[in-house]
Amino acid sequence: MASAVRAHFARQAVLRGRALHRLFRRGGISLVIGLAFLVICFAISRTVFWMLGDGTGSTLLREGSLIVGWVAMWRPIEIFLYEWWPILGERRLYERLSRMNVRIVSGALMPGAPVEPISEAARMAARAVARWENEGGRTAATKELNT
Numbered sequence: 001m002a003s004a005v006r007a008h009f010a011r012q013a014v015l016r017g018r019a020l021h022r023l024f025r026r027g028g029i030s031l032v033i034g035l036a037f038l039v040i041c042f043a044i045s046r047t048v049f050w051m052l053g054d055g056t057g058s059t060l061l062r063e064g065s066l067i068v069g070w071v072a073m074w075r076p077i078e079i080f081l082y083e084w085w086p087i088l089g090e091r092r093l094y095e096r097l098s099r100m101n102v103r104i105v106s107g108a109l110m111p112g113a114p115v116e117p118i119s120e121a122a123r124m125a126a127r128a129v130a131r132w133e134n135e136g137g138r139t140a141a142t143k144e145l146n147t
Helices: 002-052 056-072 074-098 120-134 140-146
Strands: none
Touching: 002 056, 002 074, 002 120, 056 074, 074 120
16 A cells, blocks of 8 residues: 555656656747747837838837737746746655655544544545545555455
């Protein structure tokens, strides 16, 4: 049972690592597209200035094209500045949980026996085991009950 809990969290850590890799790949592609679009917007801005001069309408078109170019960079910047931190934190948490010591405690405690407070890691482990068993996983205890 303890190895199943550790294996679950190790698998979750691997999945979070894959999600991080996919996010960085998507961010890189978005960055290339955004930079290309920004260059096009700069070229449009320069062309408008060259063709129309420095009037009110041309200023509006030039500045509008630059704003649109920078807005196109929003998503890549968001990915590389903010989005990857939570995924990395989850991966590190799952890696730590995959190395924890697991102790299985019977649900039937003797009356009057001191009750240890359940840590958040133990709660997460219990939920993970229950989810794993609901998905068709079998622990040694469930195998014995079913035979």
